Amino acid sequence: MFVLSNAWRALTRFKGRTALTAVITLAIAFGTVAGLSIVQEDNTAHGDTYESQQATMAIRPSAATWKKVSPTDSSTTKNYMTWATYTEYATVMQTAGISLDFMVTETVPARVSGDLKALEGGSLGSASDDETGGELLWRAFWTKDSAKTNDLGTYKIVDGKALNYDTSSDVDTTGALVSKAFADANGLKVGDKFKVATASDASKTVELEVRGIYEYTSEANALNPVAAARNRENTIYTNYPAFSNAGLDPQSSDTSAKAEGWDLPDLDVVFNLTSPSVYDQVVSTLKKSKLPAKGYTISSPSLDAYNESLEPLDTLASRAKTGVIVLLVAGGALLIALVMVGVWTSKRDDEIGMALACGVTRGRLGWQFMLETFFVVVPCYAIGVVGGAFAAKPLGQALSGGHATPVTSDLVWKMVWWGLGAIIVLAILAALRTIWFGVPKMFAADGDWGATSATTIDAAEHGSATITENTDDTNAEAKA
Structure with missing residues (x-):
């Protein structure tokens, strides 16, 4: 519970960054599944569907x-x-x-x-x-x-x-x-x-x-x-x-x-x-x-007419392909930046130092940082994939001259595995922050731990102390 509660409090302390991370994740998931469904339908239209036409x-x-x-x-x-x-x-x-x-x-x-x-x-x-x-x-x-x-x-x-x-x-x-x-x-x-x-x-x-x-x-x-x-x-x-x-x-x-x-x-x-x-x-x-x-x-009048009917879909697929690449590159870079900024601030230095001083292991802190990523990205990614899957077909029909662009189960599973892989990479990047935290920083000449938000270490879990910090640096109370 210590790790879960601290991870949740960290998210609520930085509401702006948390909200921005959620929006970007939703956009990436929604746009990627909708865009890939259009590209997939275009490939199918020129492949199996084309071969099934009566010429x-x-x-x-x-x-x-x-x-x-x-x-x-x-x-x-x-x-x-x-x-x-x-x-x-x-x-x-x-x-x-x-x-x-x-x-x-x-x-x-x-x-x-x-x-x-x-x-x-x-x-x-x-x-x-x-x-x-x-x-x-x-x-x-x-x-x-x-x-x-x-x-x-x-x-x-x-x-x-x-x-x-x-x-x-x-x-x-x-x-x-x-x-x-x-x-x-x-x-x-x-x-x-x-x-x-x-x-x-x-x-x-x-x-x-x-x-x-x-x-x-x-x-x-x-x-x-x-x-x-x-x-x-x-x-x-x-x-x-x-x-x-x-x-x-x-x-x-x-x-x-x-x-x-x-x-x-x-x-x-x-x-x-x-x-x-x-x-x-x-x-x-x-x-x-x-x-x-x-x-x-x-x-072939029939094949010529069929290929002509695909022109709006071809144009849309070309744009969707470019859009998905831009979305993944730009969105992925922003997510990495938000995750790294979230764990490299001076406030997190104070938090890590205090936790280590109280006996919390780097592994438990790393798991907390990973949970901070999971809590925001996983549900937002799932919502984006589901929303994109439902919106892809009517969206494709409206923009491609009537061609349906349904999301197949194969594409959904690809989105699941690719998404989980990317999320795990983000979480690991966040967890690695604790490895690069040097012991000298614990004794920096700041005179105290800084104005961090309330961090509670359960005495039952660590057998040492419970420390409660207030935003006022002068009101730190320790109970043995």
């Missing part, structure tokens, strides 16, 4: 090739990918034993017909329908997954039904989706019929029925200038059978070599691959066959 692969015109495509020049559609081109890639992949699962989207311009009117917008300017193929876009999705990769933006159905991708004989070949803005401008409701004219021939019309009305839920990311130049609210979405039934896919009848101008659809085929490692394997296989051809690139 897609697209072979598309390069940025330089897209610059050659003009929304007002039908001859520039020769830069589109065609089924003949894709067949070359598919053959190489099949030869290498890679199973093929792909999503297809086809797009052509279209013209308004009758009383139908297009919404203004886009960058077509005053170009005529003959130059542009019309202000509308007709896009066909082969599957539901194809619709999810829509580069004009994801959408939701606000009225009616989604497209039917059934390939049976009675499949819907007239159902179409129109935007709410387009429907409102033309007074269209679900079930209404309307006609559009083909891009290459204004006299050739196709009748469609409003199956559903949609609204966009994300921004557009279209690279094809023909699509990007139009107001995306003017886009009509159908399934592939409706597109083919209207005669808009000349490649379906092996006449793609003859198709040109606006008759040639913008074909986009995206392969579904099982993992990033398979994607890397496919890319390597195609490169050995000298593919892709000049003017085209291979990319």
